[in-house]
Amino acid sequence: MRPSPDQDARYLEAAAAHGAALQRLARATEANTERQRDLLQDIHVALWRSFASFDARCSVRTWVYRVAHNVAASHVDRERRTRAPLVSLDEIEQMPSGENISSEVEESHAVARLNAIIRQLGQPDRQIITLYLEGLDAASIADVTGLSAGAVATRVSRLKSQLARLFQENANV
């Protein structure tokens, strides 16, 4: 497949604008450092390939997030046969311990624990919380996920209060 100059240029622009967000998504999706790196590479490759058919039907940001979350979701589906079942945030009773999180060297403790929670979540809670943490509003999250804006707003509100409870309980320990 011969790349077009447009495809390369669009990819470079998107990677510059959203590369950090893609890295955060890979960290929130995969705990293992090596698989995290592979996932990030897969996201970048998928993003580049996708720009061959980008037709401006949505904003570049929405397009980038769609590609990234679809690749990450496929990664989770493939990996979940060997993992513990994914749960809703209500079912996570306590903050994960930071003792075994190898990425704590690079991340603050709070971010590391937050990522550990996100990795336990089922879909679409996982997509919604990661997009919310990137600063997207409910309408933008709805655009990326394909859920209704009302459903997104309700889930965001619930997720925020559950996360606040978990972090508060951890602070009180």
Added chain:
Amino acid sequence: MSLADVHLHAQRFQSRIRSRNMIEYGAAVFVVAAFVWMAVTIPEPIIRVGAGLIIAGALYVCWKLHELGRAATRGELDAGAHSWAAFHRAELTRQRDALRTVWSWYLAPFVPGMLVFLAGVSFTEANPAPLPARLGVFLAGLGIMAAVYAVIWWLNAIVAKRLDAEIAALDGARE
């Protein structure tokens, strides 16, 4: 990632897809090789016909796996054009439909060949056993084949049902 790295990894992605398909075809190659050997070494015409039908069934299954793999790859390439919910639903539906139809594209193609092969092995003139004994061998073989098929169908049906529930939950979340 640099642009050069992205181009390189994109080429490796294609190689990974080809490798994934080769693993799936490996079992079919083994089946074809085994029954080609039997068709060549066993002189009984009916056994040779049965072996030939099994080989044809294996080649058909290979072709269906190739078609399903191509559909999956096309789906992956559409990742940006669709929201997560639409992309995920399409993936779940594709997997569920493949599991629901496993009888028609994975199990049934082997039935004619297995029946003829089993009949050839059971009723060969080289077997000196009386007819009731040979009939017993044929029916026992048929029973084992039916049991294996039933287990395969049942396991696939369980997973298809789970995927149905996931699709329904996803549809509920989109409302």
